[in-house]
Each structure stands twice: as C-alpha cells, then as structure tokens.
Amino acid sequence: MADLKEIADNLIKGNAPRVKELVKKALDERVEVEKILNEGLIAGMDVVGKKFQANEFYVPEMLIAARAMKTGMEIIRPILIQEDIKSQGIVVLGTAKGDLHDIGKNLVGMMLEGAGFEVIDIGIDVAPEVFVQAAKEKKAHLIGVSALLTTTMVSMKDVVKALKEAGLDGKVKVMIGGAPLTQNYADEIEADGYAPDAASAVDKAKELLKAVRDEIRG
Amino acid sequence: MTSRERIREVINHRKPDRIPLDLGSTLVTGIQACIYAKLRKALGLKGQPVKIIDPFQMLAYVEPEIMEKLGIDTAGLGLPTNLFGFKNENWKPWRLFDGTKVMVPKKFITTTDNEGNIYIYPKGDTSVSPCAKMPKGGYYFDVLVRQETIDEEHLDPWEWVKDQYSVYTEEELRYLEETAEDLHRNTELSIVGSFWQGGFGDIALVPGPSIKQPKGIRDPQKWIMAHILHPEYIKGIFNLQCEIALENLNLYYQAVGDNIDVIVVSGTDFGTQKGTFISPDMYRDMYKPFHKKVNDWIHKNTPWKIFYHTCGSVVSLLDDFVEVGIDILNPIQCSAKGMDPHMLKKKYGDKLVFWGGGVDTQRTLPFGTPEEVRREVRERCRIFGEGGGFVFNPIHNIQARIPIENLVAVFETVRSF
Numbered sequence: 279m280a281d282l283k284e285i286a287d288n289l290i291k292g293n294a295p296r297v298k299e300l301v302k303k304a305l306d307e308r309v310e311v312e313k314i315l316n317e318g319l320i321a322g323m324d325v326v327g328k329k330f331q332a333n334e335f336y337v338p339e340m341l342i343a344a345r346a347m348k349t350g351m352e353i354i355r356p357i358l359i360q361e362d363i364k365s366q367g368i369v370v371l372g373t374a375k376g377d378l379h380d381i382g383k384n385l386v387g388m389m390l391e392g393a394g395f396e397v398i399d400i401g402i403d404v405a406p407e408v409f410v411q412a413a414k415e416k417k418a419h420l421i422g423v424s425a426l427l428t429t430t431m432v433s434m435k436d437v438v439k440a441l442k443e444a445g446l447d448g449k450v451k452v453m454i455g456g457a458p459l460t461q462n463y464a465d466e467i468e469a470d471g472y473a474p475d476a477a478s479a480v481d482k483a484k485e486l487l488k489a490v491r492d493e494i495r496g
Numbered sequence: 497m498t499s500r501e502r503i504r505e506v507i508n509h510r511k512p513d514r515i516p517l518d519l520g521s522t523l524v525t526g527i528q529a530c531i532y533a534k535l536r537k538a539l540g541l542k543g544q545p546v547k548i549i550d551p552f553q554m555l556a557y558v559e560p561e562i563m564e565k566l567g568i569d570t571a572g573l574g575l576p577t578n579l580f581g582f583k584n585e586n587w588k589p590w591r592l593f594d595g596t597k598v599m600v601p602k603k604f605i606t607t608t609d610n611e612g613n614i615y616i617y618p619k620g621d622t623s624v625s626p627c628a629k630m631p632k633g634g635y636y637f638d639v640l641v642r643q644e645t646i647d648e649e650h651l652d653p654w655e656w657v658k659d660q661y662s663v664y665t666e667e668e669l670r671y672l673e674e675t676a677e678d679l680h681r682n683t684e685l686s687i688v689g690s691f692w693q694g695g696f697g698d699i700a701l702v703p704g705p706s707i708k709q710p711k712g713i714r715d716p717q718k719w720i721m722a723h724i725l726h727p728e729y730i731k732g733i734f735n736l737q738c739e740i741a742l743e744n745l746n747l748y749y750q751a752v753g754d755n756i757d758v759i760v761v762s763g764t765d766f767g768t769q770k771g772t773f774i775s776p777d778m779y780r781d782m783y784k785p786f787h788k789k790v791n792d793w794i795h796k797n798t799p800w801k802i803f804y805h806t807c808g809s810v811v812s813l814l815d816d817f818v819e820v821g822i823d824i825l826n827p828i829q830c831s832a833k834g835m836d837p838h839m840l841k842k843k844y845g846d847k848l849v850f851w852g853g854g855v856d857t858q859r860t861l862p863f864g865t866p867e868e869v870r871r872e873v874r875e876r877c878r879i880f881g882e883g884g885g886f887v888f889n890p891i892h893n894i895q896a897r898i899p900i901e902n903l904v905a906v907f908e909t910v911r912s913f
Binding site for chain 2: 292333336337338339341342345375376377378379381384403427428429430432457458460474475
C-alpha cells in the first residue's frame with residue numbers, strides 16, 4: 279500500500295530519489311493523483327515552510343526539499359494536466375527590471391509550486407510590460423516581482439502602473455518581495471501584497487487569491 | 497590625534513578624540529562611481545573621470561583630496577588584480593549608463609548585446625564566455641553562472657581551489673611590501689590589509705568570475721545545496737583553501753609586518769534579511785574550524801586586528817564569531833532581523849568593534865529625507881560610538897542613485913561626533 283505520509287517525510291528530508299520512487303509506486307497502485315499531490319507533496323512542502331519560518335530549516339534544507347518536490351511533480355504534472363486538475367492559481371514570477379539576483383525568487387517559486395500553485399517563472403531582469411504580457415497570455419492571477427537592489431526595486435511601481443494601463447488591476451494581483459522591500463513600500467506603490475520570505479509568500483499568495491481560488495475551484 | 501592613532505584607539509576599545517571614518521579602504525566599505533562623481537561636485541571639486549578600483553561593484557577610487565575633506569582615517573592595501581582576474585592598470589576612458597565618466601583598466605573589455613546589456617570577461621579574454629553582466633541602465637556588474645555539467649561521483653576539491661587561490665608570487669609580495677611601507681611612511685592613515693583569503697564559500701567568488709573555465713560546483717544555488725548533498729567536497733575545498741591562506745598569511749606578514757593595523761579576512765555572507773543562510777550547527781561544523789585556524793594564526797603571530805564582513809542577520813552566530821577570535825565586524829546590517837544597535841553594543845560592545853552600521857543603506861539613505869538621515873546617523877554614532885569600538889561607515893558600499901543631499905547629510909552629521 280502506498281504511504282503518502284512517507285512521500286511527505288522523504289520530501290521533507292530532501293530525499294529526491296526516494297520521493298520519485300514512492301510517487302511512481304503510488305501511481306502504480308492507482309492512488310488518485312490529486313491525493314498524491316495534496317497529501318504527499320503539498321503536505322510535505324507545507325511542513326518545510328513551517329520549519330523554515332520556525333528557524334528549524336535554513337536555505338540548504340529548503341532547497342533540497344524543493345528539489346525532491348520537483349522530482350515528484352515532474353511525474354504527476356502530465357497526469358494533472360490530462361485530468362484537468364486545477365492549481366491553486368497561476369503565478370507569473372520574475373525579478374525586477376535590471377535585477378539579476380534570483381535565488382530569492384527561485385525559493386518563492388519552489389514554495390508556491392509546493393503549495394499547489396502553477397508557477398510561470400519568466401526569469402530575471404524583466405521589464406514591466408513583459409510581466410503584464412505574460413500575465414495576460416498565461417491568464418495569471420498573480421504577478422510576483424522580486425529585487426535585491428535599491429536601484430532596481432523602484433521599477434516595481436511600473437509593473438503596478440502597466441497592469442493598470444492594461445485594465446488588469448484588481449484582476450491580476452501584484453506581490454513584491456526581496457531584501458530591501460517593505461510593506462510600506464508595497465503600500466506606497468499600491469502593490470497588493472508584500473512577503474518578507476519565501477514561506478510567507480505562500481501565505482500571502484493564498485490570502486490574495488482566496489476569492490479567485492474559490493472561483494477556479496468552483 | 498592622527499588618523500592612525502585614532503583607529504588604533506577604537507580597535508582596542510578605547511575612546512578616541514572623535515569617531516573615525518572609513519571610506520574606500522575595502523571592497524565592502526566603498527562608494528559606487530556614479531554617486532562618487534556627485535559627491536566630488538557637492539564638495540566643490542571640479543568634475544573629472546572616476547577611477548574604478550572594483551569593476552564588479554563599480555567602486556570608485558577615493559582620492560586623497562576627498563579623504564581629506566571628509567576626514568577619512570583609513571587607507572586600503574590590496575593587490576592590483578581585481579575580481580575579474582585582470583590588473584587595474586593602463587587606464588582608459590569609459591562611460592556608465594547614466595553618463596558618468598570613468599577610467600577603467602585596459603583589460604576591461606566589454607561587449608554589448610542587441611538589448612543593450614553589457615558583458616565583461618574573465619582576465620579580459622573575450623574568447624571565453626562572459627563572467628558578468630551589467631543590465632542595460634544598470635550601475636553594477638553581476639556575476640554570470642557558468643556551470644558545466646557536474647559529475648557528482650567525481651567531485652574534486654583541488655580542481656575548484658587551484659584556479660581561485662595560489663601562493664603569492666614574489667612580485668605580489670614586493671608590491672604589498674612597498675605599498676604598505678609607502679602608506680605607512682607617507683601618510684598618517686591607518687592601513688587596512690585586504691587579504692580576503694579566509695572567505696570560505698564567499699558567494700561572489702563561487703561562480704569563479706576571474707576564471708576562464710570554472711570547474712566543479714559553481715552555481716550558487718547548487719553550492720548551497722551541496723552543503724547537505726556533498727559536505728565532504730565543500731570541506732575539502734575549505735581545507736585546501738585554508739592551507740594556502742595560512743602559507744600566504746606567513747608571507748604577507750613577512751612583507752607588510754606591523755605596517756597594517758587591520759586585516760580583512762573574510763567577505764562570506766552568512767546572513768539573510770531574516771536569519772542565517774545555514775543553521776548555526778552547520779556553521780559550527782563546516783566553517784568555524786577553518787575560521788579558527790586562520791584567526792589563531794593571525795593572533796599568535798601578528799598584532800593585527802581581524803576584520804570579517806557578513807551581511808544580514810547573524811545574531812545567532814555572534815557568540816561563535818567572538819569565540820573564533822573575530823575582532824571587527826562589518827557591515828552591521830541593522831535593517832536585518834534582530835540586528836538591533838542597542839543590543840549589539842550592550843552585549844558585544846566590549847568584544848567586537850563595529851565597523852559600519854552608520855546608516856541604513858536599504859531604506860534611509862536611498863529613500864529617506866536628509867533630516868531622517870541625520871537623525872539616524874546621530875543615533876547610531878551615539879549608540880555604537882560610546883566608549884570607542886566604532887568606525888563609521890554606512891552599511892556596506894554607498895550605492896548608486898541615492899540622493900546626494902542624503903550623502904552630504906551623512907558626512908556633515910558624523911563630523912559633530
């Protein structure tokens with residue numbers, strides 16, 4: 279019998295090969311794919327996020343757990359698509375124009391994916407209009423912008439502006455983060471949310487997309 | 497009191513006649529070229545191209561006339577080879593995106609892509625992949641990751657170390673000896689030696705920006721994961737690096753002797769905005785033994801004070817830092833979680849010298865008003881400066897795009913302490 283808790287436990291330990299094996303085994307035993315996702319992978323990443331927030335896990339532990347999660351996701355993703363199982367929401371993620379620092383952004387992406395969001399990572403040094411374009415094309419519910427530099431964070435307000443100009447404000451939410459960012463700055467540029475770290479970004483995304491999510495889930 | 501005497505007072509935790517200042521003695525206490533050009537102008541000096549001493553962070557060479565006007569007490573001693581592996585020599589004109597005119601070394605050879613991004617090359621060799629990129633409109637270069645396929649079964653620490661660290665050449669040692677002697681004899685400044693080789697796992701160096709074809713684990717994200725997946729590889733690298741560092745320290749001491757007061761040992765960042773990158777236990781297992789070896793050698797054989805730079809919140813490592821013999825901590829990122837100036841001074845003020853922490857470079861300096869800057873500088877000087885043990889420097893390098901009024905306010909305010 280497939281043990282979904284074992285998947286979660288191995289994910290938490292960052293044991294990617296074992297997660298891969300167990301997910302395959304669960305599928306072979308005809309466990310519902312949504313169950314594997316929710317009770318195995320998402321449940322595991324949820325613990326990882328909590329441990330990170332509680333200073334039990336640090337960046338290396340988080341990265342290897344996320345790697346294990348990705349290995350599992352790779353196996354079930356085609357089936358999720360095939361069975362038309364909806365994600366928690368679609369997030370377009372990138373770093374601010376001129377900013378090449380992406381470890382923080384990548385961590386946020388992994389945590390969001392691990393919480394059941396569909397993450398479209400559009401990379402580094404992303405122009406405001408490219409964020410908006412990607413959000414339109416991918417029918418995203420949320421744009422996440424990250425920056426490390428004080429010289430580049432200022433372009434975040436242009437993302438909010440470009441979204442307004444495209445008539446998408448309110449429909450697509452904007453969440454910002456990165457070392458020099460604050461809630462004050464988010465308020466100032468009228469971004470919908472700010473998160474101080476990758477684990478909190480999941481909570482914030484869930485909060486921002488609650489209404490949208492209910493709609494998607496029907 | 498001369499600048500040298502003043503610094504010697506504070507690094508020995510005695511009260512000086514005024515708070516001493518550093519600007520530009522190291523690659524973590526400097527000033528970016530665009531804002532430096534504005535500072536020159538604000539100080540009433542005529543405009544002239546800014547000499548770039550660090551082409552990575554685009555740091556300016558801080559000229560003697562500026563140092564004098566601002567009352568800077570330190571001089572840096574470093575080798576002329578920069579982070580991209582070529583020498584700072586044979587200067588030529590260049591221009592930054594905002595129009596700032598600068599002077600760069602001959603081997604500062606760049607290419608530009610269709611979008612206007614600029615690329616630079618290791619050792620100035622354009623036949624290999626670029627090692628860093630300045631995005632269009634940017635103010636700095638950022639290191640590019642050139643990660644070859646990793647053979648996880650055959651990771652070789654020496655392959656990683658040999659292109660990064662080597663024993664000083666005779667030419668380098670004579671340069672250090674002569675420059676240190678010259679600065680000691682012809683200035684009254686306190687000399688800060690930029691050694692850096694105790695910077696185990698410095699994330700700016702992991703991608704190997706000076707190396708034409710970096711081998712081994714070079715992607716910072718993979719490097720961080722390797723702390724759990726391949727700890728023996730990481731420790732193997734640190735061990736070899738440590739052996740070279742110890743040999744070089746001996747040579748360095750023979751060359752510069754007591755002419756320097758401070759030695760910059762490490763630039764490895766251990767902190768993020770909210771905590772440490774790795775757990776304190778992992779620090780104790782993987783880094784601390786090497787920090788101890790290097791620092792013990794210095795304390796046993798030299799009179800130098802040991803300077804470590806680490807950004808971020810490192811509250812949970814401070815007791816360990818004291819234990820391994822770190823004397824001076826920089827940049828004291830008070831904007832990171834728990835890095836409260838009162839707590840730091842109260843709990844560690846008699847053990848650590850705070851070299852930095854003068855003003856918040858993430859918020860106040862770029863986005864505050866001059867009055868807010870003045871208030872913060874006054875507060876920091878009062879807290880950190882009490883009884884000595886404080887060298888004024890903003891937190892990390894002074895970044896581009898900050899309002900010049902704010903920077904002027906910083907130096908005007910420090911002057912009253």
